[in-house]
Amino acid sequence: MAIRDVKPTRSELIELKKKTKLAESGHKLLKMKRDGLILEFFELLNKAKNVRSELDDAYGVASEKIGFAKSVEGDVAIRSIAFALKDVPQIKLESKNIMGVVVPKIESSQVRKSLCERGYGILGTSSCLDEAVEAYETFVEKIIVAAEIETAIKKLLDDIEQTKRRVNALEFKVIPELSEAERFIELRLEEMERENTFRLKRIKA
Amino acid sequence: MMSWKRKQGSKSYAYLCARVRAMKSKLLQKESYPRLMNMELAEIARFIEDSEYKDEVDELARRYDGANLIEHALNQNLALTYRKLLNISAGESHHLLSEYLKRWDIWNIKTILRGKRYGASDSEILEAVVSAGRFGYHDLIELVRKDVPEIIEKLKRDYPLDGYSEDRMDYFENALDRFYYESLVELEAVRKPKTKSNRLFSEMVKTEIDVRNLKTLFRSAKAGLEREQIVDMLIPGGLKLNMVALIKLAGLPFDEFTASIKDYPYWDSISGTVTDENGSLTGVEIGLDKYCLEHASRSSHYYPLSIVPIMDYVVSKKNEVDNIRMIVRGREAGLSDDLIRSKLVL
Numbered sequence: 104m105a106i107r108d109v110k111p112t113r114s115e116l117i118e119l120k121k122k123t124k125l126a127e128s129g130h131k132l133l134k135m136k137r138d139g140l141i142l143e144f145f146e147l148l149n150k151a152k153n154v155r156s157e158l159d160d161a162y163g164v165a166s167e168k169i170g171f172a173k174s175v176e177g178d179v180a181i182r183s184i185a186f187a188l189k190d191v192p193q194i195k196l197e198s199k200n201i202m203g204v205v206v207p208k209i210e211s212s213q214v215r216k217s218l219c220e221r222g223y224g225i226l227g228t229s230s231c232l233d234e235a236v237e238a239y240e241t242f243v244e245k246i247i248v249a250a251e252i253e254t255a256i257k258k259l260l261d262d263i264e265q266t267k268r269r270v271n272a273l274e275f276k277v278i279p280e281l282s283e284a285e286r287f288i289e290l291r292l293e294e295m296e297r298e299n300t301f302r303l304k305r306i307k308a
Numbered sequence: 309m310m311s312w313k314r315k316q317g318s319k320s321y322a323y324l325c326a327r328v329r330a331m332k333s334k335l336l337q338k339e340s341y342p343r344l345m346n347m348e349l350a351e352i353a354r355f356i357e358d359s360e361y362k363d364e365v366d367e368l369a370r371r372y373d374g375a376n377l378i379e380h381a382l383n384q385n386l387a388l389t390y391r392k393l394l395n396i397s398a399g400e401s402h403h404l405l406s407e408y409l410k411r412w413d414i415w416n417i418k419t420i421l422r423g424k425r426y427g428a429s430d431s432e433i434l435e436a437v438v439s440a441g442r443f444g445y446h447d448l449i450e451l452v453r454k455d456v457p458e459i460i461e462k463l464k465r466d467y468p469l470d471g472y473s474e475d476r477m478d479y480f481e482n483a484l485d486r487f488y489y490e491s492l493v494e495l496e497a498v499r500k501p502k503t504k505s506n507r508l509f510s511e512m513v514k515t516e517i518d519v520r521n522l523k524t525l526f527r528s529a530k531a532g533l534e535r536e537q538i539v540d541m542l543i544p545g546g547l548k549l550n551m552v553a554l555i556k557l558a559g560l561p562f563d564e565f566t567a568s569i570k571d572y573p574y575w576d577s578i579s580g581t582v583t584d585e586n587g588s589l590t591g592v593e594i595g596l597d598k599y600c601l602e603h604a605s606r607s608s609h610y611y612p613l614s615i616v617p618i619m620d621y622v623v624s625k626k627n628e629v630d631n632i633r634m635i636v637r638g639r640e641a642g643l644s645d646d647l648i649r650s651k652l653v654l
Contacts (some may be wrong), residue, residue: 123425167641167643169592170642170643172642173640174641174648176632178376178637179380179383179436183415183437184437186423186433187425187477217536218533220478223481224477224479225541226481227485228591229586229590229593230526230527230592231593234528234588234589277526
């Protein structure tokens with residue numbers, strides 16, 4: 104807001120005071136939101152670190168188990184048995200609100216199955232296959248948890264950045280400009296007051 | 309007439325056993341495995357190429373490489389070896405062998421049905437079949453080209469596939485495996501063995517059934533399945549574990565189950581590998597496989613002109629293929645030498 108565009112009137116001053124008050128309360132609220140989001144972010148970051156390391160571990164175990172199953176049963180057998188698994192895990196996508204930020208909430212079903220629900224017969228297979236399947240079920244579960252947390256982190260980061268920009272804009276641009284305009288009007292009004300007083304004195308004299 | 313038949317059978321065994329003895333002498337010796345353990349994949353492929361697997365490695369080298377080449381060569385050689393045995397056998401030996409090797413037909417049927425359910429292409433399914441049973445590769449190609457109702461129509465007379473539904477795949481897979489073992493038990497040579505050699509063959513089959521049932525019980529106990537679910541998967545006709553004993557063992561908690569099988573002769577071969585219900589069962593399964601192999605190998609010397617040495621060869625050949633594959637795939641997966649060595653059945 105350029106100073107020259109400001110009309111030095113009392114109503115404009117009242118309007119500006121209202122705007123400044125609103126901007127200050129908005130600034131305070133946004134600062135609180137930013138701090139809250141940062142706290143939430145660090146909490147999620149710790150979780151994400153744990154989930155990531157669990158995911159890495161689960162991947163290591165799953166790779167070892169499938170490698171072992173391939174050694175015992177053969178790649179051809181594993182390929183054949185893999186044909187039996189047609190059902191893909193079901194994922195239910197919902198959303199939850201963290202301080203105004205909408206983040207996904209992923210619920211999975213049919214990831215972990217019992218021995219009888221996996222689609223392959225027990226008599227013609229061996230336990231190393233069960234162990235590989237279990238390891239991959241754990242791995243898929245970890246992927247889903249990691250996807251939820253990491254997406255939430257990305258969304259929070261975006262929102263923290265946006266809120267930070269708003270706070271800075273209010274703190275360093277909007278509020279100072281409003282204050283300056285307010286000061287300008289006050290000075291101008293005082294000046295006009297003095298001019299009036301002087302004019303009246305001259306008329307009297 | 310009877311004496312002619314016996315003579316004919318004995319002649320047939322003399323020829324077949326001589327061929328089998330020659331074939332068995334070409335199997336890898338125990339001393340070869342430590343050497344294989346120290347080789348890289350390319351060296352193993354070269355080693356295999358210098359042995360009985362040369363033709364298969366040469367033929368498949370255009371389509372596969374690395375561990376895949378070795379595994380496909382091993383499978384193809386196994387299939388051709390078993391097919392050769394079926395071709396050179398006659399009479400009783402042929403009948404018993406073909407019934408025993410029907411497990412590969414069951415394997416192939418399961419693979420084809422799984423592949424069809426999954427929507428795999430014909431070539432993908434054909435990559436996963438092993439024509440080591442009565443179905444030759446061309447029979448399997450013909451089968452794979454059909455759709456599921458046609459396959460069921462063709463097979464349902466000989467296999468329990470009536471009412472087949474893709475939603476109950478596991479049930480039909482178990483039914484096919486049960487059917488295989490029940491058919492074996494129904495063979496006269498197994499049910500009422502008249503000769504001492506057939507008695508040994510019968511023992512071998514029944515021991516395998518016991519081992520299969522024990523593996524099922526171990527896995528079920530670990531997974532915490534209910535007795536009703538387990539009973540349907542148990543195979544009658546075992547040597548030491550009859551159905552009454554099996555039903556008693558089914559559904560027991562893992563600790564009680566392991567305590568209950570300590571009186572059976574199989575325990576000695578697995579006692580060192582049984583841990584708690586969270587532990588791996590692969591050691592147990594390998595221990596039980598070793599028991600079967602040792603049983604077949606021990607019996608093979610008693611009656612040199614009978615089905616027993618032939619079955620010993622069948623089991624030993626499969627074991628050789630499994631051992632080489634274990635080393636090759638173990639190397640590829642980066643498994644430790646100790647782990648690979650512990651899983652070899654020597």
